[in-house]
Amino acid sequence: MEQITRKAYAKINIGLDVLRRRKDGYHEVRMIMQTVDICDDLTFERTAQSGIVIRTDREELPVDGNNLIYKAADLLFQEKGITEGVMITLTKRIPIAAGMAGGSSDAAATMRGVNELFGMGYSVRELQELGVKLGADIPYCLVGGTMLSEGIGEILTPLPAPPDCFLVVAKPDINVSTGFVYGNLQADRLTYHPDIDGMIEALRAGSLSGVTDRLGNVLETVTVREYPVIEEIKELLRSKGAENALMSGSGPTVFGIFKKRETAEVAAQAVSNRQLAGQIFVTTFHEGAE
Numbered sequence: 001m002e003q004i005t006r007k008a009y010a011k012i013n014i015g016l017d018v019l020r021r022r023k024d025g026y027h028e029v030r031m032i033m034q035t036v037d038i039c040d041d042l043t044f045e046r047t048a049q050s051g052i053v054i055r056t057d058r059e060e061l062p063v064d065g066n067n068l069i070y071k072a073a074d075l076l077f078q079e080k081g082i083t084e085g086v087m088i089t090l091t092k093r094i095p096i097a098a099g100m101a102g103g104s105s106d107a108a109a110t111m112r113g114v115n116e117l118f119g120m121g122y123s124v125r126e127l128q129e130l131g132v133k134l135g136a137d138i139p140y141c142l143v144g145g146t147m148l149s150e151g152i153g154e155i156l157t158p159l160p161a162p163p164d165c166f167l168v169v170a171k172p173d174i175n176v177s178t179g180f181v182y183g184n185l186q187a188d189r190l191t192y193h194p195d196i197d198g199m200i201e202a203l204r205a206g207s208l209s210g211v212t213d214r215l216g217n218v219l220e221t222v223t224v225r226e227y228p229v230i231e232e233i234k235e236l237l238r239s240k241g242a243e244n245a246l247m248s249g250s251g252p253t254v255f256g257i258f259k260k261r262e263t264a265e266v267a268a269q270a271v272s273n274r275q276l277a278g279q280i281f282v283t284t285f286h287e288g289a290e
């Protein structure tokens, strides 16, 4: 086998709580992660010449050792002492620096792809243990689906998928760094915590309203103050029929949950008409990483 293709799916957080800041600077989280049907495509090709070469359709992305794809391939090459090379072609659709784990998902897809292409024989569990060194979301991205994510993000418990519904995902044209958001979060001063346990119960009961009534993300305390457009999009989505709306991860992407595709499409158009977001998708949840 000389060439294979893998998809890297984006995630949203339907619940995101921060319990505390640890002494080492990491934050202890309690999040409910959900894969959505927006993906990047990655093609992996063995090359006789040694080294890792990345090609991408997005010129703002690094193609050197700063790309998470490079780091993921390099990690596995080092572990297994591989002297051949690989050419990786990335077609990017997941919004960049958006709170949708695009880079982590590309890294996870790279670990799976390189593992298979070079017959390395790693189990998913082993890839998760290696991947967490590159990023806290990578263990989740290797499996995807609906998961409770605890610790720094590496302790994963599978949950039932939410009932079928439609999503509007809107990324405003602002850049929000994850470091800035966590750096400005006053974890010990939070007066509100999302009802993660209640949401788990709602997922087990298959109740969409139980889920949408409990959407919550403590990182909004930092971003909404700084970027009012986030709240503006949430309000617009709700006024156009969303069951509820929330910012994903450290933002700035906002999603709204809808019962009907037609309603979601009208709401997406409204966000576009008001020029609140440059990247807008109408999509659904997706089952897992593959």
Ligand code: ATP
Binding pocket: 060, 061, 062, 066, 067, 068, 069, 095, 096, 097, 098, 099, 100, 101, 102, 103, 104, 106, 107, 137, 178, 249, 250
């Ligand atoms: P998270 O939800 O994990 O915080 P994110 O959606 O906020 O992720 P990413 O899109 O993963 O952010 O990328 C953040 C930064 O990482 C970008 O500014 C980019 O320069 C760099 N980066 C490195 N590799 C990649 C990649 N493969 N895809 C996207 N960004 C990458």
